[in-house]
Amino acid sequence: MxxxxxxxxxxxxxxxxxxxxxxxxxxxxxxxxxQKKYVIVIDAGHGGKDPGNVGNGYKEKDIALKVALVVGRKLAKNKDIKVLYTRSKDVFIDLWKRGDVANQAKADLFISIHCDSHTTNAYGAGTFVLGLRGNKKNLEIAKRENAVILLEDNYRDKYKGFDPNSAESVIGLSLLQEDNLDKSLAIASLIRNNFAFKLKRNDRNVKQDNFQVLRETIMPSVLVELGFLTNKKEGRYLNSKKGQDQMGNAIIDAVLNYLGNLKLNTVTNIGVEAKEVKTIEYKIQIASGKNKIATKSYNFKGLKQVERIPVGNFYKYYYGNTTDYNDVTKSLKIAKSKGYSSAFIVAYKNGEKISIQKAIKMQ
CATH class of the missing domain: 1.20.5 (Single alpha-helices involved in coiled-coils or other helix-helix interfaces)
Structure with a gap:
């Protein structure tokens, strides 16, 4: 016992x-x-002296603000998220200032919320990312934002190897821009799916366009059109608390899903040097678009072993996968000789895209 x-x-x-x-x-x-703290900027379209569209007497500026506040307040309850607004009341904000809020905050995501209008009885929710026409302006803004580094004390030590005026750094920004487009398409697709399949709103798909407010940002960004105020039934729904809560929650769910995917690969290590597996892969991006093309050589001018990767509603096509940088430069020459004049090299570390400069340094 x-x-x-x-x-x-x-x-x-x-x-x-x-x-x-x-x-x-x-x-x-x-x-x-x-865990990284994600900064999300919520932009309620229009405001103040700019009412936006006023289909059926509803004001776009009011509905956009109410949905923006639904999204922001709920996201802010998450300890890993910091929410900023371009406006939290009925005031007029210049388009360039909206992007500047996000750029200054080094935001991880920018969401601009709007309502649509049309001369017909069109209806449905849409999501937009920056179109190719906006890329040049967007890149110039990124270069300008990064040039501020030169004004910081000890910038040579803090940003070793980075020169905002160098060709290599401009290439790095271009690659970052492409990564931003991939992420923009990802969040836009998640929002679109929630609108279309969870709320059964008419599906207008993810589109690319040259919106000024998106051109002013240098991070993943999406513009959301909640629906058409010019459609009586849809306008009434969007002007209701139920409609605003449902649309807001659909955006929230998409953002949390998007961040969840990022968190799988983003943990900030403090004070401990973890051993990293540095598997570097190079490949050539030869094409991208909405069409799902069979990766047969006859579809790619005789190029063999072409790889197709889905990104949101788009597909990217790669050629010449290798761990040797010298080999990939040869593949680039082959791709260009076949007529893919805009083909370029991309690098991945353990499946995640990184800059070419960083990949070469690691090896």
Whole structure:
């Protein structure tokens, strides 16, 4: 009996000891690994002296603001998210200032919320990302934003290897811009799917266009058209609290899903040097578009082993997968000789896109 009591005491002691060890590890882990805080800028379209469209007497500026606040307030309850607004009340904000808010905050995502109008009885929700026509302006803004680095103290130490005036850095910005487009398409597709399949709104698909407000941002960004105020039924729905809550929650769910995918690959390591597997792959992007094309050589001017990767509603086509940079430069020459004059090299580390410059340094 005494043995059994002692055994119970020892067992309890071990359990308590294990619990304390686990608790101590969890407490210490917060100082080892810190989850990135994601900055999201919510932009309610129009405002103040600019009412936006006023189909059927409804004001776009009011509906956009109410939905923006639904989205922002709920997202802000997540400890990993910091929410900023371009406007949180009925005021007029210049388009360039909206992008500037996001750029200055180094935001991870920019969402601009609007309502549509049309001379017909059109209806349905749409999502838009920056079209190709806006890329040049967007790149110039990115270069201008990065040039501020030169004004910082000790910028040579803090940004070793980066020169905003160098050709390599401009190439790096171009690659970043492409990565931003991929992520913009990803969040736009998630929002579109929630509108179309969860709320059963008429599906207008993800589109690319040259919106000024998107051109002013240098991070993943999406413009959301909640629906048409010029359609009586849809305008009435969007002007209702139920409609605003449902559309807002669809956007929230998409953002959390998008961030969840990012978090799988984004943990900031503090004070601990983890061993990284540095598997670098190079390939040539030869084409991209909405059409799903069979990766047969006859579809790609004789190029063999073409790879097709879905990105939102788009597909990207790659050629010449290799771990050797010298080999990929040869593949680039072959692709261009076949007529793919705009083909370019991309690099991946463990499946995640990185700059060519960084890939070469790692090797």
């Amino acid at each position: 005494i043995f059994k009591e002692n055994h119970k005491i020892n067992t309890k002691a071990r359990i308590i000891f294990i619990f304390l060890c686990a608790f101590t590890f969890l407490m210490n882990s917060s100082s080892i690994f810190a």
